[in-house]
Amino acid sequence: MASHRRPKPAGRARVSILTAAAATAVALSAQTGAHADPAPTKDQVKQQVDTLNEQAEVKTEEFNAATEREQGLQKQVSQIQDQVARQQAQVSGIQGTLGEIAAEQYRTGGIPQTVQLMLSASPDSFLNQAGAMNQVGSSQADVLKAFKDEQGKLDQQKSEAEQKLAELDATTKRLKADKEEILGKLAKAQSLLDSLTQKERDDLAAAEAKSAADAKAKATAAQGPERASRDSARTDVVVNAPAGSHAAAAIAAATSKLGSPYSYGAAGPSAFDCSGLMKWAYAQAGVSLPRTSQDQAGAGTSIGTNVANAQPGDLIIYYGDQHHVGMYIGNGQIIHAPRTGVPVRYESATAMPISKIVRP
Incomplete structure (x- = not known):
């Protein structure tokens, strides 16, 4: 007698296999996502x-x-x-x-x-x-x-x-x-x-502005209470360099460029990199400096590495390879062209590792 069993629906086994494979793929995808590197803070x-x-x-x-x-x-x-x-x-x-x-x-x-x-x-x-x-x-x-x-x-x-x-x-x-x-x-x-959010970028900008304001306040405080109480928007900081000296003239030139943009390879008069600002400022004082920070490290009398021995107008060379330079203005502060996106400003003289202090 012939069998009258109902045949299985066609493709049921294949559907089951595909469903299992899809579920596995979803699980693997979720697992991979769970272990993905998080976005940097x-x-x-x-x-x-x-x-x-x-x-x-x-x-x-x-x-x-x-x-x-x-x-x-x-x-x-x-x-x-x-x-x-x-x-x-x-x-x-x-x-x-x-x-x-x-x-x-x-x-x-x-x-x-x-x-x-x-x-x-x-x-x-x-x-x-x-x-x-x-x-x-x-x-x-x-x-x-x-x-x-x-x-x-x-x-x-x-x-x-x-x-x-x-x-x-x-x-x-x-x-x-x-x-x-x-x-x-x-x-x-x-x-x-x-890649940051607007708020995160604003926070970083605010931190940069605060750092610059603190450095400016310290530089201004070097002139005493009367000087420090003047309009904080002023950028002409008078330092204790001998009047009429090359150092005083160079500092005056450098501080006149506060807020000027940083631009690699630039040596003034409207934009600067670190060594370009030093070369330009001292040129206004009648002193010719080499173009690079490494060469500027040898352009004068070595004062060692202790900021306590520095005088206004000295060049402070930074890092082991001497790739950065700033001008000491007194009260533990320098003026320099920091980097792209940050204009010429004051900074703590010890904010970076000092390689050498030079008196042009």
């Missing part, structure tokens, strides 16, 4: 941004050094090219004289070897041939010797120009790479800041 973002800004400043000082090197090489190349042009004219003039002598000898039936000597591409080797000098007059030999000497100078100058041009090309490429790296770090820092 405001403080963590600030720390990362500060690190990126410091790295950018390190590259900025390298950029400044390379820029200065490039400018120096450009001057050297220009000078050498001028020398080559003058030397070429000198050689061409002597060649013309040799050509006239050779032509005259040819017309008057002169010795063929003399003509060869005058027109030789290598006068030096020809002159070394036995008896060659006996075949020309002393005046002609003098002209040949002059030609040989001047041609040697020209060849040397051309070789030097080629070397400097190659060095300039390498420096220019390094500048481009440094600039791209700096911009990359700054863009990453900005991206981190953009």
